[in-house]
Amino acid sequence: MRLSKLAFILALGLLPSLSFAQKDKKAPQNWFNLDFQQDGVMGISTEKAYNTLLKGRKATPIIVAVIDGGVDVQHEDLKDVLWTNTNDNNDNGKDNDKNGYVNDKHGWNFIGNANGENVNQDNLELTRQIRKFEPKYISVLPSTPLSAAERREFVAYQGMVSEYARKLEEAQFGQLNYGKLKEQLDNIFIKIGKDTSALTLADIENYQTTTDQEKMAIRIAKKGIQEEKSVGKFYSQIADANIYFGDQINYHLNKEFDPRYIIGDNYEDANERYYGNPDVTGPDALHGTHVAGIIGAKRNNGIGINGVADHVQIMALRTVPNGDERDKDVANSIRYAAENGAKVINMSFGKSYAYNKKAVDEAIKFALSKDVLLVHAAGNDGQDVDIHKNYPTKYFTDSLDAIQGEADAWITVGASGLYQDDDLVADFSNYGYKTVDVFAPGVQIYSTVPDSKYKEEQGTSMASPVVAGLAALIRSYYPQLTAKETKDIILKSVIKVDKKIKVKGEDGSNRKVYLDEISVTGGIVNAYQAVVEADKYMSKTKK
Known part of the structure; x- marks a missing residue:
């Protein structure tokens, strides 16, 4: 499920006790890129990094795959940063590059059919x-x-x-x-x-x-x-x-509703690869467009917003309906991204149950073999995901769900707020001492939405692309770094906050914890410190 909608509902609360959590102070529109010392908000210091450490440096474009519900490829702030498959970028109805996907100009849509029909709603x-x-x-x-x-x-x-x-x-x-x-x-x-x-x-x-x-x-x-x-x-x-x-x-939740017939595939055949259509926008591209903008909306063009990464190409993979994504489509999207040059994959979706985890695990392993870094949203249930699963996960398991290793180039991201107060971790954000690696801004995030418009959204769906954008930034300025090295630099360079914050306990009541009790690193990602860490790493490897 696209995660920010659930975060929105949780933030509202159910009537009659309507609650607008995390909304007591108005955020600067670009706050996720700002710096705590300079600007007073817990952004990731993107602007500081560009204005100082990265000024004058050259970079190599990095392809970031956005596996989501669709991306508006005509958006004024995204059209210049799209990945284009130059070997098959026309509409002639032929598979010009012979990759099995006809006219896949900006990516692929795995929840549509060859006649141009698309799935919008689906079950959990x-x-x-x-x-x-x-x-x-x-x-x-x-x-x-x-x-x-x-x-x-x-x-x-x-x-x-x-x-x-x-x-x-x-x-x-x-x-x-x-x-x-x-x-x-x-x-x-x-x-x-x-x-x-x-x-x-x-x-x-x-x-x-x-x-x-x-x-x-x-x-x-x-x-x-x-x-x-x-x-x-x-x-x-x-x-x-x-x-x-x-x-x-x-x-x-309607057991009588099943739209899979629209696709025309054999759903039980997880090895089936070539179905869908090239319409990467689809009928509802709000969520995916918002995610794409956070990663790489064209910087300093005088319109809209500045994404995190300034040398990025967005590959759009339409996979997530209004409802829960299907494992076969997720696996195929990961494979498509890895086969077509993506070095970072953002996955702002998740669900509590897996249908064919093996297919997804094998696709993740394939992506890792292609030196891809996968970034996944932790989920918006306010739960400990060491206990309550949020699929896909970095853990590979057997038929009895016993762990058989984990993805070493994978980052799971929780959502943080604007200030160093009790609400530093968003009240909707999942957490986990073993499972959630880092936190990143995910509250009041202003970004692109369809029809060249802009809107605030919140959720771990928004925090994940902040980290995916940071990964793209690092890999573009340090192309020698592997996916695993990029992950290690991001995790090692987090900003740690030495105070307790609120999270929801298993009984639903709030409890106070330190960030290192509810995440692997105990910190919030930071672009400036990541660049510092990358410079240190490169200096060591040259010796």
Whole structure:
């Protein structure tokens, strides 16, 4: 699932206790590139690195694959930094470079078909797993004879059913309450006689309520507008939440809905490679476009934003629908990226269950053999992912889920906030002493969205491309470095904060911890320090 939408819902909270976490102070639009000492925010010091250590240096373009829900290749701030397959960059309907993908100019779309149709909505993997196992186990009793393998499946199935029921109840509750809130707000705005672009907080405060429902809606609206500093932004969040929960019920948790027929592949054949189409934008490219902009929106062109990397080529791989991605598509996307020259892969998606982990593991191993660094978002459940899995993972496992090694050129990224306070780790961010390597800015991140527009989003989805951009920066200025060496430099150069911060415990309550208790490095990535570390490393290797 594209992770920032879930982060958004968690940040809002469920009614009636609506909470706009991490939004008490307005962030500078470019804050993730700024420096704590110079600017007072916990950015990664990108601008400082470019203005000092990297000034005047030459760099080599690095291809970064964005495996996501689609990228707007016409965006004003991205069109100049796209990877282009010069051997097959026209629309003649022929596979000119004979790589199995017809006219793959800027990448490939693994969730479409040859006729140009695309999957937009899909199930959660949880729903797909229940649909698979339900016919076999729905009538099974504890006394029913089962083999050891079947018994494991049955126990897993029972756990899935419980989780499914909880998620469905939450979705129904959310749809009901956000739907009612939106309906009340719509009626209030009509009575006031203004649309959201003209409404002010004063209009809301001066409105005379006539029902208890209106009083509740006004109370929530006042708090939300104060936090967002905009009626329009607040209202769009309520509308988005209403859509989100509706999608959960209609698609993500709907066992009767299965759109895979659109693709036309043999889904059970994980070795099948050549399906899809070259439409890397697709019907909903907001998430992937935002991610791509963080990595490499063209720097210093006088428009939009500055991405982290200044010598980057974005390869777009449309793989993630509104719902959970499928392992076969993820594996094929990783392979495509590695085969076509990507040296960094960003993966701002994740799910709680795996369908064919072996296929993904083998693709990751292939990418590692091609000297690719993989960067993955930790997830937005506010959980310890040493305990609660978020797939794909850096760990290779066997059929019984026993660890059989790990990817050595892989970075898992949690999300951090603007300030060195209790909320330094975003309240939605997953964490893990063994599993999460670093933290990076993931709150109030302003970046590119479709139609040459820009928007704030938040989530570990936004933190991961900050690190992918940093990896591209390092590899472009130090092309001699391997993927593993680049990872080691990034991890070694983190900024450590010697104070306790809040995270959610397993019981749902907050607890105070140090960063090195909830991550491998105990720090936040920093471009300036990474360049310093890379210079040290290169000096040692020359001796």
